[in-house]
Amino acid sequence: MGFNVLIAVSLAYVAFLFLVAWAAERRAARGRDGWLRSPWIYTLSLSIYCTAWTFYGAVGYAARSGLEFVTIYLGPTLVMIGWWWVLRRMVRIGRAQRITSIADLISSRFGKSTTLGVLVTLLAVIGTTPYIALQLNSVTLSVAVFAEGWGEEELRAAGFWTAAGLAVFTILFGTRNLDVNERHHGIVMAVAVEAVVKLGALIAVGVFVVWGIAGGVGATLDRIDASDIAMWEQPGGRWIAITFLAGAAILCLPRMFQVMVVENADERHLATASWAFPLFLLLMSLFVVPIAVVGLDLMPAGSNPDLFVLTLPLAQGRDGLALLSFLGGFSSATSMVIVATIALATMVSNHIVAPIWLSSTRQGALVSGDVRQVILMARRLSILGVLALGYVYYRFAAGGAALAAMGIIAFVGVAQILPAMLAGMFWRGATRIGAGLGLAVGFAVWLWSLFLPSFGAGAVIPVAVMEAGPWGIGWLRPQALFGIAGLDPVVHAALWSMILNAGLVFLGSALSFPKPLERLQGVQFVNVFENSAAPQTWARSAVRAEDLLIMIQRIIGPREAQMLFAQEAARQGKQGYVPDVTADFIVRLERELSGSVGAATAHAMIGQMTEGANVSVEDLIAVADETAQIMETSARLEAKSREQERTAQALREANEKLTALSIQKDAFLSQISHELRTPMTSIRSFSELLRESDMDRDEQRRFAGIVHDETVRLTRLLDDLLDLSVLENGQVTLNRAEGRLSDLIDRAVSASGAGEDGLTIRRDRAREEGILLDTDLDRLSQVFINLISNARKYCAAEAPELTIAVSQEAGRPVVDFIDNGAGIAPASQQMIFEKFSRLGDPGKAGGAGLGLAICREIMDRLGGGIHYLDGQGGTAFRVVLPGPQALAAQ
Amino acid sequence: MRPPAPRPVFLARASYRQRRLRDAARVLPVLGAILFILPVLWPIGGPEGQTTSAALIYIFGTWTALICLAALISRLMRFDPEGETTDMPFEPPADPPLSEREG
Incomplete structure (x- = not known):
C-alpha cells in the first residue's frame, strides 16, 4: 500500500472528524442536542481511557507480561460497576459545585485554596505530559511502519505536525465558549466516533487473527498455552497494585474527570455507563492475548510487540485491515490528546494563569469588561503550552521506553x-x-x-x-x-x-x-x-438591562429603579430606560442595591445575574450572616407579637374580672338591701306595736330591747360596711405602733369575750413574747378578735377549745388559730373570705358575713395575709404577720 | 434550623426492593474485586498449575458475569435524582373485603 494513500486516508479521516465535531456543535447550538446527550455517547466518550497505550501497548504488554495487561481494565471495571459508591457522588458534586477540573474539585473542597489548585495542576501536568508524548510517539511509530526509509528527521516532523494539528483542533472546538458547564459537544462527538473506530479496528484485527490465522477459538487457546506467555508467572503484588492504580486513575486522570464529570449531561447516564463501559473495556481487551501470541509466533524475532496490531495484518498482506488498524491507533492517540489537553488547559488557565493575571491588574475583574477574552486567550495559550510540552518530552525522552511502562508511571502519579x-x-x-x-x-x-x-x-x-x-x-x-x-x-x-x-x-x-x-x-x-x-442552572446569556431592571424594581421600588436606569441611560447618551450594561453601571447598581439589602446580598445577586455561577463562598457566608440577622429581627418581632398576645390575654382576663365584679356588685347591692331590710323590718314592726297598742311595761321593755338590739346590729353592719369600703378603697391610714404579740393576743382574747362561755384558749406565751411587732396594732387586734369570736360562735364541740400557735414560716411569724370544731368543707373554703358569706344558718350568730372579708382586707393592707389552714382537725386560720420589709413598703 | 424530616422506618414493598437493589449495587464491586484477585492465588503457568487459557477464560467469564449483573441492577433501579429521600413509607395492606374474609 502506498504511503500516499495512508496520508490521504488519514487527512480524509481528520476532515471527517472536523465535520462531525462541527455538525455536533451546530446541532447543539440550535438546541437539537437530544441524541448528543444520550448515555451511549457518554459511554463512548469515556473510552478515551483507552489510549494508544491500550490500542498498541496492550498487545506489547501481554507479549511481555502475560495476563497482567488485563488489570489495566479490571480496575476501571470495578470502579464503574461500583458507581453507586464514588462516581455518583463525584458527578453530583461536580454538577452542584460547577467543578471545572479535578484541580478545581480539590481546591474547591478545601476552601477554594489556590495552593492546592496549583499543586494538583502541576501534578496533572507532570503526570500527563509523558502520556501525551506517548501518544505522539505511537502515531509516529505507526506512520513509520508504513513509511519505509524514513529517518529520524522525518519522523520528528510527523510528530510535530501531529501535535500542531491536534492543537488546531483542540483550540477550535475546545475554546469556543468559556463556560465549562457549556459542554464541548463537538469534541465529545468526535471522541465518540473515534471510540467506535478504535473498537471496530481492534475487533477486526482480533477476528482476523483468531479465525483468519489461528484457525478458531480452540486452536487459539492451544496456541496460547503453547506460547511464551504461558511461561509467565504473575507476581500477585503487581496484579493487585496495578488493578488498584487503574481504578484510581479512572477517577483521578484529568481527562477522565473531564469526560466523566464535566461533560456529563445527566447523572442517569452513569447507570448505563456502569455496565456499558466495562463491556467496552472487555471488548477492547478480548483479542489482545490472541494477537500477542500469534504475533510472537509469526513475526520475526526482535520486532516490536507494541506494533503487532499494525504489523501483523500488514505482514499477512491485509493492507485494508492494516489501514483500519492505523486509523484505530490514530483515533486512540488523538482523542486522548485532545481531551487531556483541554482538561489540562482548563486547569492551567484557571488555577495558574487567571490568578496571576487578576492579581497583576490592580482594578480587579469587575472593572475590566474583557475577562472572558483574557481567560479564553489563556486557555488557548495553555493548550499550545501543554502540547508543546508533550512534544518536547517526546523529542527528548520518549525514545526507547516501552509504552506500557510510561502509562503506569503516570497512573501512580495521578493516583x-x-x-x-x-x-x-x-x-x-x-x-x-x-x-x-x-x-x-x-x-x-x-x-x-x-x-x-x-x-x-x-x-x-x-x-x-x-x-x-x-x-x-x-x-x-x-x-x-x-x-x-x-x-x-x-x-x-x-x-x-x-x-x-x-x-x-x-x-x-x-x-x-x-x-x-x-x-x-x-x-x-x-x-x-x-x-x-x-x-x-443560571442563565448563561449575558445579562440584559431589562432583567436587571426587573430585579432592581423588586428591591428598591419601580419609580426609583426607573429613575436610576434613566439617569444611567442619559449618562450614556441614550434615550429611554434601557442603558447598556457596563461594568461601571453594575458597580453603581450594586452600590444602590446594597443600600437596600446589604452589601453581601447585593454582590451575590448581581454576581448571579452577571457572571452566572460566579458567587464566591465568602459571599454566601456573608449572605448567611445577613440571613442570621434577619432571622434575629424576625425572632424579635415574634417575641413582640407574643407579648402583645399576652397583653390581649391579660386584657381579656381583666374584662372578665370586671364583668364578674359588676355581677358581684349587683349581688352585693341586693345582699346589702336584704341585710339592711331584715333589721329594719323588725324595728318598724316592733315600733309600730309599741306605738299602737297599750301593753304592760314588761312587754314594752322587751319590745324596746328588741328594737335596740336590731339598731345595734344595723349600726354594726353599717360600721362593717364602712370599714370594708374604706379598706378596699385604700383610704385607710395606718397608725403604726410597736408592741408585743403576747399583749396583742391578751387584748384580743379579753375583748372578744372568750372564756366567759366555756371556750378554752391554749397559748404558748413564751413564744409570743419573743415577737415584736411594728404595725397598726389596733387593726391587727381587730383581726384577732374576729377570729377568736368566730371560734366562740361557730365551734360546735362539746368542750370548745382554741389553740393559738405562733411559729415561723418562710422567715415570717405566723399565728395559727385552730379550734376543735368540725372544720370547713373544702368547697366552702374558697368562699369564706367573700362578703356576706355565711355557712349554714344565716341568723345563728347574727353576723352579716363581713368579718373574714374585713380580716383579709386588713391583712392585705398591713402587708401580711390570712388564709384557711386545711387538715388541722378543726377550723383553722393562719395569719401571716407583716414582716419588717412589708412594713417599710407601707 | 429545621430538623430534617425523619425518614420512614418501614417502607412500602417497592421502595424496600429499591433499597436492596442499591445495596446490591454497592456490594457488586466488592464481589468483583474478590473474583478478580482470585487468580493471584492460583499457580499459573507451572506444570501443575492452571493453564493460561483457563485463566483467560476465567477472567473474561467473571468479567462478563459482572457486566451482566451491573446491567441488570442498573436496569431495575428506578433512578431518582433525589436519592434516598423519596422512599414511600410502609402502608399496611387494606383489609380484604368482607366476602373474601368469610369465604
Missing part, C-alpha cells in the same frame, strides 16, 4: 490525588492542611521513587544515589525506601506513596483546624445528596 479527593468527598473532617501535606509528600515520593528513575539509571538521579541513597542515606534509596529492597519498582512506589499520602491526609486533617470556608464546602461536598436536590 496521588485519590486520598485527598476521597477524603474530601466522604469525610467532613478533611482539611486543606491534610490534603496539601498528603498531596505534596505523595507527589515527592512518586517523583523520587518512580518518575525520575524512569529516565534510566544515571539520567536524572546519579547511579551512586540510586545505589547508596542521597548523601549515603541508605533508607532514602529511590527504589528501596525505608530499607525495603527487592520490590517491583511500581509496587514499591505505589505502596509508599499511597501509605504516606493517605496517612498524612488523615494526620494533617486530624491535627489542624479548618477555616469556615473549608467547613462550609466540606458540608456541601459530603452531604451533597441532602443539599442539592437539583443543581441550579
